[in-house]
Amino acid sequence: MIRSLKDKLMYRAWMKTLPLLCKGNWFDITILWRKQLLHKAGQLVQAHGIRQVIVTGAPFRLMAYGAELKKQFPQINLVLDFRDEWTWKDHYGLASIGAKRLAFEKELEALAIGAADRIISPDGTILQHLAAAYPHHKSQYVQVPHAVDPDDFDPSLHAEADGIFRIVYAGSMYGASEAEHYFDQVISSLENLRTQHPVAFSHYRMDLYITGHNTDQYKRKVDAHHLEERIRFHAPIPPQAAFKEVREANLVVLFIPSGNRDILGTKFQEIFYAGTPILHIGEPGLVSRTIEARRMGASIRVEEVEAELPKIIRGERVIEVDKHADHSEYLLPNVTDRLIAEVLA
Helix, strand or coil: CCCCHHHHHHHHHHHHHHHHHCCCCCCCCCCCCHHHHHHHHHHHHHHHCCCEEEEEECCCHHHHHHHHHHHHCCCCEEEEEECCCCCCCCHHHHHHCCHHHHHHHHHHHHHHHHHCCEEEECCHHHHHHHHHHCHHHHHHEEECCCCECHHHCCCCCCCCCCCCEEEEEEECCCCHHHHHHHHHHHHHHHHHHHHHCHHHHHCEEEEEEECCCCCHHHHHHHHHCCCCCCEEECCCCCHHHHHHHHHCCCEEEEECCHHHCCCCCHHHHHHHHHCCCEEEECCCCHHHHHHHHCCCEEEECHHHHHHHHHHHHHCCCCCCCCCCCCCHHHEHHHHHHHHHHHCCC
């Protein structure tokens, strides 16, 4: 994170220098790691007889380094673990590097795919793209879901019957303009609730545990509308603590910007496992279909928040969940068994 004037000056200097020194995406933080990484990895492979090498991307250039390591040590089982799209999306600066540099990134991608023994991802759409782009490697693609360790969570926790309707939001606020619109809708919904249903308003609370983003602009809006008792901001908390907050809430909100509507990120399985009713806010897609198909909650668009959120708070609209839903596929022991059987050959 850039904090000081010195950091800003260094950042500007590197952004001017790196494009002159390197091919491809100069925003990739591993762009200067190649020599030392291959040297150290080679030492470890030889010293410990390592057979399994898993390379997670992004950063994506690490995967190309993995391909080079495989060439040096053909006996290793090289697994590429894609957490995001590489050359077919605009993450990590790829949208601004130009056609020539993007072509170089595509060469790195093809090199990595060609060298891998297995290619895994928790996101099926990533594997679908790769299978279409590199059809000669179809047998190497395996979808491995995000895992939940049941030992980390206390299933006995539940929402207290204290008359407070409590909503929790835990995680990042991606999609700046959409997030602003979403938050404005929340503010408007509470303004209407305060005017038209003051009793329900007084028995409502939203706790926000926003990670990775400055929340000052949202706090200012809350303060300007005198809603600080209804919307409370908290520091980010670790997963176990977040699970406790979710379990003890009446509703957990998932705001998903349109660009991520088909991506089931790392937090989804943990929230599913919690069993708290989910209100997905965003465009229809894989996320909304999954939540509704598993009967874990409901989905509304951002522009529906102002009208629908007060109904939920008042109890006029009830978000029901299937308390007997089977989530065993992403429990850690089962995911581990699948990883060993299908990936770590």
